[in-house]
Every structure is written in C-alpha cells, then in structure tokens.
Amino acid sequence: MPARVAFFEVEPWEEAYIEGHLDGKFEFAFFTEPLTVDTVELAKGFDVISPFIYSDIDKSVIEQLPDLKMIATRSTGFDHIDLTVCAAGGIEISNVPFYGENTVAEHTFALILALSRKILPSVERTRRGNFDLAGLRGFDLKGRTIGVVGAGSIGQHVIRMAHGFEMNVVVFDVRRDELLAKNLDFKYEDLDELLRISDVISLHAPYNPHTHHMINRRNIHGMKRGAILINTSRGGLVETSALVEGLQNGILNGVGLDVIEEEGLIKEERQLLSHEYTHEKLRIALETHMLLFRDDVIITPHNAFNSTEAVQRILDTTMANIIAFIEGRPQNTVLQAA
Template sequence: MAPKVLISDELSDAAVQIFRDRGIEVDFQPKLGKDKEKLAEIIGNYDALAIRSATKVTEKLIEQATNLKVIGRAGIGVDNVDIPAASKKGIIVMNTPFGNSITTAEHAISMMMAVARQIPEASASTHAGKWEKSRFMGVELTAKTLGVIGAGNIGSIVCDRAKGLRMKVVAYDPFLTEDRATQLGIEKVELDDLLARADFITLHVPLTDATRNILSAEAIAKTKPGVRIVNCARGGLVDEAALAEAIKSGHVAGAAFDVFEVEPATESPLFNLPNVVVTPHLGASTSEAQENVALQVAEQIADYLLTGAVTNALNMPSVTAEEAKIMGPWIKLAGHLGNFIGQMTNEPIVAINILFDGVASTMNLKALNSAVIAGIMRKFNPDTNLVSAPVIAKDRGIKISTTQQDAAGAFEGYIKVTVTTEQRTRSVAGTVFSDGKPRFIQIKEINVDAEIGADMIYTTNKDVPGVIGTLGGILGENGVNIANFTLGRADQGGEAIAVLYVDGRPDEAVLDKVRASGKFGQVTAMHFDVN
C-alpha cells in the first residue's frame, strides 16, 4: 500500500507533484491547518504531515496521529510543532534550515534602507497628495557602522551585503572567532562596544533564554544617540515598550520590525510611532524562498517514506535503519557530551576535536560528529539539528577534527570531546555500558562514573574535607533531592569535581547559596534531553 501524505498548509503545486511522481498518495488540503478539530479527526489516516506555520502540531494532535511517521516543516522555525511529544511517539520532525536565508537577509537590508530614508511614511504622504520634501530628511548608509547581533547563516549574509553598501560592520556573536570575522571582513566586538558604536543595529539570533530581551531598556540606553534598530529575526529579542520610549525621547531615531513578541501582532507599543517601519513577518516571504523550502520538504518526506533516509531531522540523526539499532545509545551519548561542553562554554569556540575509541571508531562517524556538534551549539541556536550543525560550525570558522584509535583502557569503546576557545581547553568523555545507558567517564581529565539524568549540577572545588557535606546540606535544606552523586579528583589536595543527578531543575537562588559557601569554584546547573 502506498504511503499517504497530508498537506495541511499552502505548498506549491510542484511540491505536491513530487509526491505523486514518486508514487505517494497525497491529500492536499491547504486550509485544513486552521481547523484544529477536523485535522485531529483525520490525522490518524496518514503516514506523513507536510506543513508551514499555520498548522499547530500540539501534543493533543500527536496523540491522535496513530500512523504518523514523519512531520515536515517547510521552513526553519518549528515553534508550531511539539517536538518532545513527537519524539516520544517515534515521529521524526524535519525542517528546511537553509531554504530562506538569502530572502530573510535581503528583507533585513530592505528594512534598514526603508527606515534610513523614511520610505513608508514618505510614500503614504505622497499618495495623499502632499509634497513634503523637507519633512523626510534621511541618512546615508555609506560609511555608517552596522552592528550585527548574530553572525551565523543569515547574519553573515547581511554582513556581506552591508559591506557591498560600503558600511563598516561590527558583530557580536558568542560563537564568532577572530579567523571567521577576518574571513567575513568584519570586526568582532563585545555587545556593549557594538551598542556604543553602531549607527544601525540588526538582530539575527534565535530566541533563547540567553537572547530574550538582549536589547533591554538597559541595553538600549547604552546605544549611540540616533541609532536605528532592525529586527527581522524573532520577536522577544527587543523590549518593544522600552524601544518605544527611546523613540519617543529621540534617543533612537527609528526602527524596522518584521517580528513581534506576540504574533499575529494586532497591537504593539511600536505601532503608529514616527519612522517605525513594520511588516507582518515577511522575512521568508518571497516566491523563490517559498518554492525552495516546499520542494525541499517534499523531497525529504518522500525519501524517508520510500527509502528510510533521514535528512534535516531535529530529533533523529541521519543514519540508515540498520545503523540506528546499534548506534542509538552512542548517538545519545555524543549529544550529551556536546551538550555538556556547550552548557559549560560561553566564549567563542575555535576548535572541536572528537576522539573515537574502540567500538565507537567503527560506527557512522558523520552521525556521531553531528550529534556532538549539535549538542554543543544547541545552547546558542536551538534550531540546530544533526544535519545543519556541521555546516553552521563551519560557517562560524570552527575547526572540527576527529581522531580514531583502537580500544585503549578499560572500556570497549568511548568518545572524548575536547573544545578549544580563545581562553581555555575543556574535555569530557563518555561510554555506553552493557545496559545501553550512556555515562560520563572523564571530565577535565578527571576520571568519574556519572549517570546522566535530565537535571544535573556540576561543581569544581579543592580536594578538602567538608565539601560533600556542605553541598549535600545546602541542597537538602532547599528541597533538592540527589538521585546520584559522583566525585572525582586529580590528586590528593588538588582539583576536584562533583557531578550530581538531581530530581528537578534547581533554582538559581539555591545555586547561589552553594556559591556563597566559599568552597566551590564553579557551580553550574545543566539540563539534558534523556528521552
């Protein structure tokens, strides 16, 4: 029986035809995504679901998807898909991470030009029969300083286009190395320096806990008087109310926003302010981009249904079905190792070395590499998947190397990840035990045997009496239950570490109490996806 695909959002006729040409039954209902009840009634009849942004794939909908094997999102954002729920149900979630990068970058440049020359207001005035030439005095882009927050895939394209406009480009990005900055022909700076120097600021980062309100009231106050701010990335990166006040006061000369904290945006503090250009999330809305991502997602879904090939999956590595049975636990381990290093590292990463020992060295190293890199970079870019991670790392100028060796030491095989930044080198190693469970076996060259749980605490300290009691006492007094407590030290009286698996994510206030004890150097809460 031929597999069945439901397309519940607008997709091009060419994309629909791809399924038909490959012998896949297609049900094309482009308005269905807006009817949640009807979608839930019929979703159980399909093997695959192709969507854009209108369809909301909630946990409730996934419960009804009894036959669904794959969800394909035409575009990069998957905010409308409950990925954890899909993962638990064994449903692969794919996206198309690179199909609309140029379109989004071009929109940001267009918005910057529009706000520089007050084009929308001037157009409206002229349409109204006025001729207010002296009212709309603009500024040139040539020789101005553009501050780019986020120099990844889209941000780097913006940098390139801005250089073509003869702008001076400075960029802030935790992953941007000096070598990559030189390659792009831009200057790498810290955020405060960017705020103080930029005539225009444009944002190109995902919305995470670290980037939410990255342009807060405090940050906006540090900007150069007369700055113009462009956001075509994600709503929530800029405090809209604070920006509105800065525009009213005259400190900020204008803004151009394509995205808003609440969408659809029917109201915003920025609406109806002078020299504020707003568009309804049009960053990826060109015929070329929409066609590209539609064709890509159709090919990806068809490949998976017919051959089992997995491409651009957010919750599964690109491996064959045969490899997946053996490699599953090792891929989880690789992701955990990368995630550990990623949560520990806030500086630009220069190089990543991945050592595969013994049985690990005989596996699909591309998939294992991707899992490590995705784990590292997901802290800064949650949209990173196992396919896009190496490309993104390369674009950032990060040097990736791998080493293979025959079994050495007490384990049948293990993986060791070493990350080099401009300040330090960190390493973590792990293996998979016979029960199929990944374990950390070495951190910072100190041997440990740590079970990996969803919520963990990592500490460093000097090897002196009383540390265990202090740590356990503070956590116990504050209701943090310890499921597993692992210790390790380099030498007697030297550096020591502790890795705790705890029941639930601890509050930062509790960790502050641990830090205040004066017995610990580093105290970090970590979270791992162990499903």
C-alpha cells in the same frame, strides 16, 4: 501501500506544485488550516504531516496521532513543535535549514533603506501632492556601523551586503569564528558594546530561552542614540515595551520589524475576548498597535522570506526531506527517530 502525507497551511498553487512533483509516489491530503488541537482530526491516519509556522503541534496534538512517523515542517524554525514529546514517540522531524538567506537579508536592507531615507513618509506625502522636503532628510549608510546579531547564514548575507554599502561591520554571536571574521571582514563584540557603537542593529538570532528579550528595557538605554533597529528573525527577541520606550525617549531613530512579539494574536478583533488572552499578551498587542501608526516604525507581516524563489525552495526541500525519510536516508533532521 504508499505513505500518507498531509500538508497543512497550504495555498492552492502549493498544492498544484507538490502534486506535480510527487504524483504517484504518495497519498496526499491538503488543508488550508493550521494543525492545532482543534483540527487534529484532519491529521489522523497520516504517516507524515507537513505544517508551516502557525501550526501548534504540542503534546495534546501528538498524542492523538498514533500513526505519525514524521513531521516535515516547511520552515527553518521549529519552536511550534514539541520536540520532547516527539522524541518520546519516535517521531522524526525535519526542517528547511536554508532557503531564504539572501531573501531575508534583502528584506532586511529594504527596511534599513526605507528608514534611513524616510521612504514611507516621502511616498505618502507625495501621494497627497505635497513635495515639501521638510523633515525628510535621511542619512548615508556609507561609513556607518552596522551591528549584526547572529552570524548564521542570513547574518552572513547581511554582512556581505553591508560591505557593498561601505559600512563598518561588528558582530555578536555566542560562537566566535575568527576565520569567518577574517574572511568577511568584521569584528566580534559583546552585545552591550555592539549596541553602544552601532548606527544600525539587525537581529538574526534564533529564538530560545537564552535569546528571549535580548533587546529589553535595560539595554535599550545603552544603545547609540539615534540608532535604528531591524528585526527579521523572531519577535520574542525584542521586548515590545523597550521599543516604545526607546522611540519615545529618542534613543531609537527608527524601527523596522518583520516579526513582532506575540505575532498573530490580533488576526481577528474577537480574539481579544478569548480566555487565551492574558493581561500580558493584551499589553503586548496594544503596545504593538501603538507602533503601527508611528512614522519612524515600519512593520511588515512576517514577509521577509516571501519571494517566488524562496517559497519554491521551501517546497523543494520539504519534498526532498519526505522522500529521503521514506527511503530510509533522512536529511535535514532536527530530531531523528531512534
């Protein structure tokens, strides 16, 4: 019998694209909902599930899926999946390690340029028929220092683009590759020094217990005064209250965020009445709300990856991962079954 595959968080065009490329090889089901404990019944009986980042595949979900053999997440990150429980159950996990390196890097520079040249207030003012230049003076990127936190595939694209703007580049990464530094013409610094000397700080680190709140209320005061901070990686890297404090005290000149701490909590206002809202989550949500209406803050809705080319690469890689698993030659494995 053909393998049964369930795709969650799927848009209509994605369903058509997948069926067009895998027709006849598998038995499919497509769901617009994320996979959670509330929707787990939909996933029962499937050999493979393919979620995106808003699914919450924890122990309570996995224990109800005895037929599950593989999770093919359509993302680079996999913090929405309980790896420990999957390992115990012999469930293999694959991800999409490379799909939007240039895409996210381009969005990063879109945020940098929008802040450095005050694009949003310029557009909004002009739309009101006001062509006054007062308060709209920006600054050149040429000759400025950009601090790149995380020199993985996305960070490396950012470094290359920064050189195109004739910026100086410093990098913080837990793994130092001096050959890479030589080839891409940058200098490694520890995090505190990077924050002290950088005019632009761009975050491209994974989220884990070691990187939680790596930008926080302590080290925000060590930043170069007037710097701008960009986060297109994971919201939990930055303590929201540190951003509020940094902006209110004039430490930060601007903030560009494609991800926010506890993102997704306020899709509907009635969620505020849910028992799941702790006081801490509510505080973060309200602080984020404060940031939304500042002229020196730009927040985009986790959209950095979202180009036509990148989302197609996500599907192509996911389908290849599923085929490789079924054929007994797994690839892009985060967790490989014994």
